[in-house]
Amino acid sequence: MRTHFTGIDWIVLAAYFSGTMAIGFYFYRKSRSTEGFTAAGRSLPGWVCGLSIFATYLSSISFLALPGKSYASNWNPFVFSLSLPLATWIATRWFLPYYRRTGEVSAYAHLESRFGPWARVYAGVFYLLTQLARMGAVMYLMALPLSVLLGWDIRTIILITGVSVTIYAFVGGIVAVIWADAMQSIVLMAGAGVCAVVMLLGMPEGPGQVFSIAAANDKFSLGSFGLSLAEPTFWVVLIYGITMNLQNFGIDQSYVQRYIASRSDREARKSVWLGGLLYVPVSAVFFFIGTSLFAYYQVHPSALEEVRTAVAVQKLQSQRLDPAANPDALVEIRENLTQDEIGDKVFPHFIGARLPAGITGLLIAAVFAAAMSTVSTSLNSSATLLMRDYYQRYVNRHANERQSMRVLYGATVVWGMLGTAVALLLVQVTSALDAWWTMSGIFGGGMLGLFLLGMISRRADNPAAVTGVCLGMLVIAWMSLSSRLPDDWAALRSGLHAFLIPVFGTLTILLVGLLIGRFRRAGQRAKIK
Structure with a gap:
């Protein structure tokens, strides 16, 4: 079993990383003003902003956590995606026209004009906390496959990622983030398709075996349709999805900046519909990957045992214990692993062990780049908010361009450090998707x-x-x-x-x-x- 990068994988990863970073430096001159850094000069086409909105959803959270959830349980979290068309329609009908009409780059200026300064501060603080949770979840999930493949400590990878993404956001501004998003979303969709095909072709009795095993284990279930409010039933996840997606499209600084970055109202509407609707079928592919993984390891039990051992080793190492020196502890952890504990790790192991050389490098590069893109988006929007809603509003109302850019740069660095710290804390959680959804709900x-x-x-x-x-x-x-x-x-x-x-x-x-x-x-x- 191949559990490390080949030379081809390293070349692909290095080339992709270099290309992504080059985008940031290419757009450096266009991001040296506050208007360029926060709104891309309000000149981008709708399809680019739409793919960027789509990529904001399609982060390493989707690429790794969604397959992990459907592997461990069923398609219940997919109900969240089903709420997107309604949220998209509401956004294009009410939210987008308001932001385009005002031209205000801050999502929360409306709250101040309506209720006073306290409302703007209240919303801004909780948005900033939400972004910290998001950055932490994305970097943690990105570090999972790399730690498996490279054999590096997951904390080391998180630290390297945090530094790299902070530099990228610092240099490129929102224009680089949006263009990089567009490129990376295409690569991630292609990567998901490749993985699904490889798993289907790897079934001894053909692709149909995936569906028969999944049906026998009720893996396609959307959850209970009961009325309990104590469990993640279909209705609980649907209501949660509607609420959170309205929050995303309506008051999320990241999305508002893309509305403003579009060059016209028509292009802005196009971006919202493209970003919102494209995620529904693509997220279904990721859930299908998780279901296929379940079927694949059912018919390849020896491969599953390898996964369980690797997860146990990683868990023991997270406690700073040497697996070789603690064989009894390793066996105990391995035998008591839950489906949720395996869920987030099973797809990274499949990528490293079962995909052809070169494809592994491309997929890991895509996951890494998606994390960079998502985190840089959060860094840019957070820095924009800190500059516009706090510095220019309360510290220096007459700040010049140079002073405002210093705040943007400084806020990017500080928030990059804090997001990295949250990712390090998430190393101890069982399910990163549940942790992210819970934190985003609370901080919302x-x-x-x-x-x-x-x-x-x-x-x-x-x-x-x-x-x-x-x-x-x-x-x-x-x-x-x-x-x-x-x-x-x-x-x-x-x-x-x-x-x-x-x-x-x-x-x-x-x-x-x-x-x-x-x-x-x-x-x-x-x-x-």
């Missing part, structure tokens, strides 16, 4: 609820918004922390699935704000009479 903080309140209701004023946000934050804190209460306080636990945290946070802010706004308006009318 109900931002969507405040934004929708400002767009939907003219009656809701500042007191209504403040009250809604305070109650929404209490709900989020309760749902996030109550599971840790001691048994004596078990009655106070929420009992709701973590995916519902952003849903209930959003609804609380929106409904409380609407009700208080209505009562206050009625009270004001009564006083006038």
Whole structure:
């Protein structure tokens, strides 16, 4: 079994990495102004911005975590993708026209004009926390296959990646990120197709065996259609997907910058539809890869044992223990591995052990480049927000171009360091996809609820918004922390699935704000009479 790079793989990886970095340096001159660094001069075609939006979804999270989830369980997380068409339509109907009309590069300027400075600060802080969680998950998942193939410690790979991606974002700005996204999304789609074909052809009884084994194990299930709110049922994941995708398209700084970067309203609409709808079938391919992996290892049990051993070794090494010196611990870990623990690691092992030389290098290069692209997007949007919403708003209202660029560069470096630190913490988690979804839901903080309140209701004023946000934050804190209460306080636990945290946070802010706004308006009318 080949578990290391060949010379061809190294050449492919080096060439791809060099080409990606070259894009950043090529666009250096176009990113030396705040307008170029944050909005690409507002001159890009819609198809490029659309592929960039698509690539924002199609990160190493999709490439590795989605197959891991369908391998370990079923297609339940695919329901998240099914919510995208609705979110895309809403985005093109309401969100995009607003941002294009105002021309404001900050996604949260609307909140300040509607409710005051506090609302802009509130949304900005939680957006920045969400990006830290995203960067950490992406870099961690990218480091998984490289650690398997190269035999390097995963922490070392994360550190190298963090430095590289920070340099890339520092030099290229948003214009380089968007063009690199377009190229990398095409490579990743091609790589996914190659993997699916190799697995189907590797079945002893032909491709049909994948479907028979998957059907016998209920691997294509979209989850329970029951009404329980304590489990990730079809409805829980669907509601979560609608909420998070509305948050992505409506108030995510990364997406708003792509709306602004498009050269016309028509091109901007094209970018949203292309990015949103393309992800649905492509994500299905990634889930199918996970299902095919399950079938493949069912008929190749010796290969599965090799995977289990490699995962156990990696887990022991993460505890800074030498597997050779601790054989009993290695056996114990190996025998007690869960499906979830194997899930995130099984696809990287397949790439390293079963794909032809050269193809392995290309796929790993694509995963690495996708991580660079996604993280650099988060770095650029976070730096933009820190410069526009905090530095220019509160520190130096009359900042010149040179001062603003210094802030952009400094924020990029600091956020790169913090994102790398989060990735190092994720080394200890069981499922990176669950960790990312949970963190993004918590850090989302109900931002969507405040934004929708400002767009939907003219009656809701500042007191209504403040009250809604305070109650929404209490709900989020309760749902996030109550599971840790001691048994004596078990009655106070929420009992709701973590995916519902952003849903209930959003609804609380929106409904409380609407009700208080209505009562206050009625009270004001009564006083006038």
